[in-house]
Structures are given as structure tokens and as C-alpha cells.
Amino acid sequence: MTGRCGKWPTKYGSPKESLVQADIALHYAPWTSAPLSVYGVLGMGSQNTDYTITNGAFADWNGAKSQSGFNYTYGLGTRLFAHRYLSLFAEYRWIPGDLVTETSGVQECWVTYSAGSSYSSCGGGSVPNKSTLLSLGAAIHIR
Secondary structure (H helix, E strand, O other), rough: EEEEEEEEEEEEEEEEEEEEEEEEEEOOOOOOOOOOOEEEEEEEEEEEEEEEOOOOOOHHHHHEEEEEEEEEEEEEEEEEEEEEOOEEEEEEEEEEEEEEEEOOOOOEEEEEEEOOEEEOOOOOOOOEEEEEEEEEEEEEEEO
């Protein structure tokens, strides 16, 4: 990512992203004779981003930067136990992200949400903005 500020372009480099996530799932088997379960999932974790900025407009912008924060997801899923040691699953998650709001239908303002607190560039009245994730896969069970 580069931008113009004076004579030299601002450069963004050496990005590194790390994510540590733990899930809690509550399974329910509606039929004891069918090898199927449905479940709700809550995922919690920490996300860390490291990067460097060079040729920034202000001296404070230059150098190594780091951002970290708490994140969470929630969702629903189903699991089909095809074999004693193999299951197939489908899972749909909602991932809360930044919030956005409009004032008088003209100005768009960004609200950043992190660890239960938020910062707004233009006041209240924000609407949640979520990402979604559909996962399909197979799991091997080791006993």
C-alpha cells in the first residue's frame, strides 16, 4: 500500500498476522438413531498485526508498528458421523467487525470496535457490520 505525501511515497511493509482462537461448541443430537448432531459455537481469541511504515508524513508514523486485540465469532453447525473415526461438517459463523453509521444520508462515519469498547468519528447511531464464514470439511477422530 502506498500513498503520496510530499516528494516520497509512504510505504507499508513487512506485514505479519497472527491469530490464536479457541472454540466452545455445544452439540445436540436430535435423533439417537441418526449419526447427526447440530451445534452452536462461540470462538474467542487474540489477533496481532505487525508492520512497518517508511516515508510517512510525520516522524511518529515511521517505524515498526503493532496492533493487537480481542476478537470473537459465533455460529451454527451440523456434523454427520459418516464412520466411527470420520465425520463431515458444515458450519456458518458470524464475525463482528467494524461498525459504520450514516448521518443525514450524506456523511459516512467509521466506528472501530475492539474489546467491548468503541470509537466513533461522528457520534452514535451505529449499525453492526459483520463478516460471515461458511466452512465445509471432514474431521478425523482419534481415540
